[in-house]
Amino acid sequence: MTKLESKIPEGPIAEKWTLYKNKANLVNTANKKRLDIIVVGTGLAGAGAASSLGELGYNVKNFCYQDSPRRAHSVAAQGGINAAKNYKNDGDSVYRLFYDMIKGGDYRAREANVYRAAEVSNDVIDHYTAMGVPFARDYGGNLDNRSFGGVQVSRTFYAKGQTGQQCLLGTYSSLNRQINKGSVTMYPRREMLDIVIIDGRARGIIVRNLITGEIERHSAHAVVLATGGYGTIYYLSTLAVNSNASAAWKAHRKGALFANPSFVQIHPTSIPQLNEYQAKLTLMSESLRNDGRIWVPAKQGDKRHPNEIPEEERDYFLERKYPAFGNLVPRDVASRAAKERCDSGYGVGETGLAVNLDFRDAMKKQGKAAIENKYGNLFEMYETIAGTSPYNEPMRIYPAGHYTMGGLWVDYELMTTIKGLFSIGESNFSDHGANRLGASSLMQASGDGYFILPYTIGNYLSDQIRVPRFDTSLPEFEEAEKEVLEKINRLMSIKGTQTATSFHKRLGRIMWDHCGMSRNEKGLLKARDLVTELEKEFWSDLAIPGKPEDLNMELEKAGRIADYFELAQLMITDALNRKESCGAHFREESQTPEGEAMRDDENFMYVAAWEFTGDTKAPLMHREELVYEEVEVKVRSYK
Amino acid sequence: MKVTLKIWRQENARSKGSFQTYELDGVSVEMSFLEMLDSLNTKLIKEGKEPVAFDHDCREGICGSCGMYINGHPHGPATGITTCHLSMRYFKDGDTITVEPWRAKAFPVIKDLIIDRNALDKIQIAGGFISVNVGSAAESHAMPVKKNNSDDAFDSAICIGCGACVAACKNASAALFVSAKISQFALLPQGRVEAKERVRAMVAKMDEVGFGNCSNTGACEAECPKHIKLVNIARMNREFYKAY
Numbered sequence: 001m002t003k004l005e006s007k008i009p010e011g012p013i014a015e016k017w018t019l020y021k022n023k024a025n026l027v028n029t030a031n032k033k034r035l036d037i038i039v040v041g042t043g044l045a046g047a048g049a050a051s052s053l054g055e056l057g058y059n060v061k062n063f064c065y066q067d068s069p070r071r072a073h074s075v076a077a078q079g080g081i082n083a084a085k086n087y088k089n090d091g092d093s094v095y096r097l098f099y100d101m102i103k104g105g106d107y108r109a110r111e112a113n114v115y116r117a118a119e120v121s122n123d124v125i126d127h128y129t130a131m132g133v134p135f136a137r138d139y140g141g142n143l144d145n146r147s148f149g150g151v152q153v154s155r156t157f158y159a160k161g162q163t164g165q166q167c168l169l170g171t172y173s174s175l176n177r178q179i180n181k182g183s184v185t186m187y188p189r190r191e192m193l194d195i196v197i198i199d200g201r202a203r204g205i206i207v208r209n210l211i212t213g214e215i216e217r218h219s220a221h222a223v224v225l226a227t228g229g230y231g232t233i234y235y236l237s238t239l240a241v242n243s244n245a246s247a248a249w250k251a252h253r254k255g256a257l258f259a260n261p262s263f264v265q266i267h268p269t270s271i272p273q274l275n276e277y278q279a280k281l282t283l284m285s286e287s288l289r290n291d292g293r294i295w296v297p298a299k300q301g302d303k304r305h306p307n308e309i310p311e312e313e314r315d316y317f318l319e320r321k322y323p324a325f326g327n328l329v330p331r332d333v334a335s336r337a338a339k340e341r342c343d344s345g346y347g348v349g350e351t352g353l354a355v356n357l358d359f360r361d362a363m364k365k366q367g368k369a370a371i372e373n374k375y376g377n378l379f380e381m382y383e384t385i386a387g388t389s390p391y392n393e394p395m396r397i398y399p400a401g402h403y404t405m406g407g408l409w410v411d412y413e414l415m416t417t418i419k420g421l422f423s424i425g426e427s428n429f430s431d432h433g434a435n436r437l438g439a440s441s442l443m444q445a446s447g448d449g450y451f452i453l454p455y456t457i458g459n460y461l462s463d464q465i466r467v468p469r470f471d472t473s474l475p476e477f478e479e480a481e482k483e484v485l486e487k488i489n490r491l492m493s494i495k496g497t498q499t500a501t502s503f504h505k506r507l508g509r510i511m512w513d514h515c516g517m518s519r520n521e522k523g524l525l526k527a528r529d530l531v532t533e534l535e536k537e538f539w540s541d542l543a544i545p546g547k548p549e550d551l552n553m554e555l556e557k558a559g560r561i562a563d564y565f566e567l568a569q570l571m572i573t574d575a576l577n578r579k580e581s582c583g584a585h586f587r588e589e590s591q592t593p594e595g596e597a598m599r600d601d602e603n604f605m606y607v608a609a610w611e612f613t614g615d616t617k618a619p620l621m622h623r624e625e626l627v628y629e630e631v632e633v634k635v636r637s638y639k
Numbered sequence: 640m641k642v643t644l645k646i647w648r649q650e651n652a653r654s655k656g657s658f659q660t661y662e663l664d665g666v667s668v669e670m671s672f673l674e675m676l677d678s679l680n681t682k683l684i685k686e687g688k689e690p691v692a693f694d695h696d697c698r699e700g701i702c703g704s705c706g707m708y709i710n711g712h713p714h715g716p717a718t719g720i721t722t723c724h725l726s727m728r729y730f731k732d733g734d735t736i737t738v739e740p741w742r743a744k745a746f747p748v749i750k751d752l753i754i755d756r757n758a759l760d761k762i763q764i765a766g767g768f769i770s771v772n773v774g775s776a777a778e779s780h781a782m783p784v785k786k787n788n789s790d791d792a793f794d795s796a797i798c799i800g801c802g803a804c805v806a807a808c809k810n811a812s813a814a815l816f817v818s819a820k821i822s823q824f825a826l827l828p829q830g831r832v833e834a835k836e837r838v839r840a841m842v843a844k845m846d847e848v849g850f851g852n853c854s855n856t857g858a859c860e861a862e863c864p865k866h867i868k869l870v871n872i873a874r875m876n877r878e879f880y881k882a883y
């Protein structure tokens with residue numbers, strides 16, 4: 001049985017990382033050349049890691065499913081990236097950033113990891129600036145900051161509404177520098193379909209070449225997964241439509257524990273669904289809540305045009321319920337409040353599943369030009385999609401699936417429970433507890449890739465320098481490839497009548513209804529049966545045209561959905577197990593009389609890490625008890 | 640509404656492609672262009688036929704994956720947006736819509752509307768970076784950057800690498816794409832150090848991988864979904880002359 005060892009270093013919290021680095025084993029430069037590292041993913045985490053490791057002298061192979069590493073989903077992040085620079089002199093510090101993340105995560109994250117993420121945040125910003133990332137500046141030529149939800153300081157660095165794009169393109173450029181030097185080899189349009197384990201250690205991967213359909217084997221001394229989140233399990237989400245959990249899921253099936261799978265963040269400000277064919281939901285950055293005010297009509301079912309509703313007939317429900325934070329409460333709180341208003345019949349738009357986000361007052365106060373300068377491109381994007389201009393009337397917004405706090409369980413070294421298999425960025429579970437604060441994911445993904453993994457992987461590899469390169473004709477590779485081919489053949493031979501997407505939509509609906517913004521036991525049990533039935537139908541009536549030995553996007557989709565069925569069951573199991581509300585996980589059975597989330601620290605102050613025990617057996621839960629030595633555990637209140 | 644689609648179908652890089660005609664009913668103005676193609680594909684799959692292959696991922700105009708020639712325009716008739724942001728509001732009942740992949744020597748067709756844009760990456764690999772090692776950066780405020788330079792650098796940096804500029808150009812030149820990166824770094828003090836080496840390496844690679852020469856027709860600027868400006872090309876040319 002797998003045993004959890006979080007390997008948190010001794011010492012006071014502010015010194016743990018330094019102490020760790022002082023003692024970590026190193027690999028000398030000459031030996032690094034003899035060590036191969038596979039990095040799957042080219043987002044901030046993956047490409048950051050690949051370029052840093054290449055720079056150190058390791059021999060790196062980097063994979064992604066897009067045609068170019070520059071298209072990883074980090075590119076879509078809008079609002080910003082946090083760092084504890086305290087440039088605004090408003091009382092920020094590494095400690096405060098750490099504290100905000102622990103509190104924002106509702107006391108379900110590991111202190112030592114979170115502190116370290118905050119600690120390296122300033123280095124991340126310096127590095128991006130040096131690479132030529134054009135963050136917004138003030139007239140003095142210095143970097144500008146703005147505020148994000150859930151905090152009272154201004155620590156978010158941004159590049160208009162395209163911060164993720166700019167950070168990712170910076171990272172892509174450093175990756176290119178290493179490709180140019182020959183230390184990194186890039187393998188685009190490859191999908192990882194399995195991991196190869198030799199004598200208990202991760203030693204390679206099996207990928208499908210998405211152009212030719214060929215199955216390829218790649219070996220290495222260590223494997224890093226930086227494959228992003230699984231928000232597309234809801235079908236409609238703010239993620240890129242091809243995002244998937246397959247790489248992480250395959251690792252889970254081979255022994256990596258999966259932690260807190262049901263912790264999913266629902267983002268409060270997405271453009272609502274407009275039609276039934278819609279393939280994705282577009283996020284409107286949270287930064288808009290700095291100036292936009294959220295409201296619904298005070299009267300139920302008021303169908304007047306928003307501009308015709310006078311001030312006294314508007315309900316600015318976040319300002320009313322949470323006067324201290326107002327429109328800047330954390331995401332989970334804002335999402336649930338919007339859902340509550342809509343469920344009670346105050347929602348706006350044809351479907352009643354939307355609330356207003358209004359810039360009228362901000363434009364009055366600051367002028368239209370100031371607002372345009374800050375949010376111009378977001379307003380344009382909104383108008384392109386929704387057809388109305390936020391300069392003239394409020395935006396309509398509604399919550400959407402956005403970020404997965406759950407992911408592969410990792411220890412302090414970012415290693416999973418499989419030796420030599422690391423997981424970084426959104427694909428791991430580590431830093432955000434039960435709810436992520438805005439702008440802290442780019443920060444974590446970058447910190448993991450550039451500044452943390454390069455140390456911890458060195459510590460692991462230091463005793464591997466005499467291990468020769470692995471031959472991909474070894475039986476372990478043979479076996480893994482055989483399994484992959486069998487799965488593909490099984491999918492291809494169903495020859496049914498329904499498309500992969502139609503199954504995905506139905507699965508997404510079940511998960512959104514019963515394992516989304518709020519959950520209860522009855523719904524979860526029902527969802528479990530519904531998913532089981534749907535999965536059966538999938539395996540008997542799926543249609544995939546074409547051949548597997550060719551570019552075949554239907555086959556790609558089908559494989560990802562097949563894995564989502566299995567992950568969905570684990571999410572449900574996890575949500576059922578956690579009979580408390582915490583952060584984004586809202587169990588209706590556990591709420592205060594005012595309808596706020598109620599934690600149960602006595603029984604649930606732990607990370608639930610699940611072990612795969614077989615297709616027909618129930619997963620086994622391991623507990624990592626969370627100990628808070630630094631931060632006093634309190635009721636999270638934003639009133 | 641109902642539309643007639645003439646779509647380029649090509650099995651793979653080696654085979655010869657041709658236009659196929661499809662009638663599609665039940666198209667709603669609220670669909671995006673790609674959602675319209677999704678619904679065509681659903682129909683084709685149900686008929687046991689192969690769906691139309693096209694690249695796409697973020698579906699919000701930022702990753703640069705999508706891109707096709709629609710009625711003679713890269714990314715379709717609307718300006719300043721990508722194919723994934725194109726709405727069916729731009730079309731009307733009974734329209735015939737012609738859809739093809741980008742056409743350029745440096746962009747071979749892989750299948751149907753999917754092309755190989757690796758040549759763009761190769762140019763970036765040749766010099767599209769600032770050589771700074773992880774951990775060696777100075778404190779960000781050690782070097783202030785004038786706001787207007789930084790804003791201009793941003794405006795160049797937002798290129799999404801879609802390749803529409805190449806597709807729009809009669810010479811299949813990648814000048815707009817390459818100049819955007821050169822400009823971003825040329826405008827920032829951090830980028831000046833390697834400015835000469837960068838422009839030489841990137842321009843040489845651009846020629847080597849098969850893009851044509853720029854003859855200043857400006858079609859690229861008109862079709863660029865991110866409003867990358869021709870002044871970038873002028874700046875690239877200046878940087879290039881300075882480098883020799």
Ligand SMILES: Cc1cc2nc3c(=O)[nH]c(=O)nc-3n(C[C@H](O)[C@H](O)[C@H](O)COP(=O)(O)OP(=O)(O)OC[C@H]3O[C@@H](n4cnc5c(N)ncnc54)[C@H](O)[C@@H]3O)c2cc1C
Nearest residue numbers: 041042043045065074077079080192228425426439441442
């Ligand atoms: C719309 C949107 C806006 C956001 N805005 C912000 C923000 O303002 N601030 C913030 O901090 N965070 C934001 N986030 C969250 C943040 O963008 C992500 O959490 C973060 O970028 C994840 O980075 P990553 O490197 O872990 O993964 P990603 O960038 O998602 O990269 C995943 C990589 O893995 C590859 N991959 C995946 N599966 C496979 C496979 N099976 N085989 C091969 N390759 C595979 C992909 O090709 C890709 O290269 C936002 C998220 C969304 C969706």
Ligand code: SF4
Nearest residue numbers: 798799801802804863
């Ligand atoms: S310059 Fe414009 S058209 Fe050309 S690749 Fe960049 S974004 Fe696309």
Ligand code: FES
Nearest residue numbers: 696698703705723
């Ligand atoms: S799909 Fe990403 S830009 Fe169109």
